Amino acid sequence: MQTKAAVLYEYNQPLVVEDVELDPPKAGEVLIKVGAAGICRSDLHFMKGHARAPLPIVLGHEASGTVEEVGSGVTSVKPGDRVVLSFVSACGRCNNCTDGRPNICETRAQFWTSQFDGTSRLHKGGQPIAQFDQMSCFAEYSVVPESACIPAPDSLPLDIGALIGCCTTTGVGAVLASAKVEPGSTVAVVGCGGVGLNVIMGAVLVNASQIIAVDINEGKLEFAMKFGATHSVNPSNQDAVARVKEITGGKGVDYAFEVFGSGKTVEMTYNMTRKGGTSVIVGIAPLGETAPIDAVSLVRDEKILKGAYYGSVRMRTDMPKIMDMYLSGRLKLDDLITRRYSLDQINEAYDDLQRGDVGRGVITSF
Ligand SMILES: NC(=O)c1ccc[n+]([C@@H]2O[C@H](COP(=O)([O-])OP(=O)(O)OC[C@H]3O[C@@H](n4cnc5c(N)ncnc54)[C@H](O)[C@@H]3O)[C@@H](O)[C@H]2O)c1
Ligand SMILES: [Zn+2]
Ligand SMILES: [Zn+2]
Incomplete structure (x- = not known):
């Protein structure tokens, strides 16, 4: 045909x-x-x-x-x-x-x-x-x-x-299935586009205490606040890592999600997490791009750095659950x-x- x-x-x-x-x-x-x-x-x-x-x-x-x-x-x-x-x-x-x-x-x-x-x-x-x-x-x-x-x-x-x-399963899955964010955790989301906003919705769903939206676009930051972000940070006019640390009482967040796709934002995401914190990389950087990671902090601070493809979900069991979350009004x-x-x-x-x-x-x- x-x-x-x-x-x-x-x-x-x-x-x-x-x-x-x-x-x-x-x-x-x-x-x-x-x-x-x-x-x-x-x-x-x-x-x-x-x-x-x-x-x-x-x-x-x-x-x-x-x-x-x-x-x-x-x-x-x-x-x-x-x-x-x-x-x-x-x-x-x-x-x-x-x-x-x-x-x-x-x-x-x-x-x-x-x-x-x-x-x-x-x-x-x-x-x-x-x-x-x-x-x-x-x-x-x-x-x-x-x-x-x-x-x-x-x-x-x-x-x-x-x-x-894609975007909802990838974003909500990154929170629920990949990071397994616990209620009361602090979360940062670097890149608040279609997928990043779903990460924010996932963080709201699990009752994260602070949800810090990080984006270079002011319009996206305003939108992120409507979806439940508690703070917004624009890296084009401030040191985003320093600001996230300040918001979290000097520690850094429990979970940071990279949802743009570049070596620079991966580095920023990793540096925003606290001692013992987890960075989840969702964005796909251009072919061959690398991100400098402080090798000592990975060990001494027991930081966790992981990728999440398709939100680490089991498509056949988790996607119907996400459909139900929408149908019951829990995902806007x-x-x-x-x-x-x-x-x-x-x-x-x-x-x-x-x-x-x-x-x-x-x-x-x-
Ligand atoms: N892991 C997966 O399975 C999976 C699935 C879908 C999409 N992705 C990837 O996720 C990424 C996001 O996709 P999307 O459709 O949401 O894109 P999008 O264009 O809707 O959103 C990207 C956001 O990143 C922001 N941004 C750009 N530069 C930034 C910077 N330096 N610091 C902070 N924010 C910045 C943009 O303003 C935009 O809001 C892409 O790389 C995409 O390929 C991965
Ligand atoms: Zn996609
Ligand atoms: Zn197989």
Whole structure:
């Protein structure tokens, strides 16, 4: 079939919205009519060439949709079902999957831009087009592995489902599943965009005592305060580490989250934590970037530095819980969506993200 899709042919060039060929789902695969797709910074890294993938590619990894058709052997979903798409399709058999860590499934190194048989269902004029995160949701329709399909109730709005596909699960998961923040803890969040605001919401959920928003954009800081931050710090006009220490009575925070993606912000995040504190890195820095960490403090202060991919969640068990948290009114995700776009406006949507317009943009018409 033909599907409209936003194709990345060259780094640093606009995405081309055009019709491409989409093959039917093979065994173990599912055809999805994409309902909503979020504008996440992770796709931007590939558009700018700060992260590399085979080109041409259709990006997009934060999505929800409706099952249109299933390939042979698919049993967990059927046509008409609403699903949130997991941007990691877990194999269920590797060491990490069987160890309860499907978010870092080992098959991903090999199959992150193709289906599990190593081929893509997208092509144009005989040329294959890679499927980002086995998904490519910047398109009207998409073929994904069955394990990407997390069943969602019909009462979950499609745009909210898209957020749960990446930014909410990544942000709330970083607090609950990765850091396991205890009530009363002090928290700093460096980078308060779509994902960072979800970290703030996660910190509110666990009753953190102080939630310090750190961002270079004043608009984001004001927005962060509306989502429950108790303090705001702008590193462009003050020493952010010194200010966070001052707010926490000279100690530094129990938990600091890096949610922008650079060596500099990783360093800042680490330096904000107290003796015995934990830094969780969520942002994805440009390829090859490093962060200087004081090797002595790591030992003498027993600091913990860890990464959190997809919020360290088990997608199949934790994403339905996050859906319930929204449906029961404990996550204010509606307020996060500040602009809706059509697929034709995707380049404009990424310009808005780079300008730092508040909240999350979502594509809701294709
Ligand atoms: N670990 C994962 O699984 C995962 C999942 C999704 C996104 N990400 C990554 O998380 C990061 C954030 O994504 P997003 O979609 O929220 O992006 P975003 O653009 O919405 O937000 C980034 C925020 O960082 C702020 N910022 C920029 N420079 C800063 C600085 N020096 N100090 C403090 N704040 C600064 C920006 O003003 C913005 O508010 C990206 O690197 C993205 O790739 C990781
Ligand atoms: Zn994302
Ligand atoms: Zn696996």
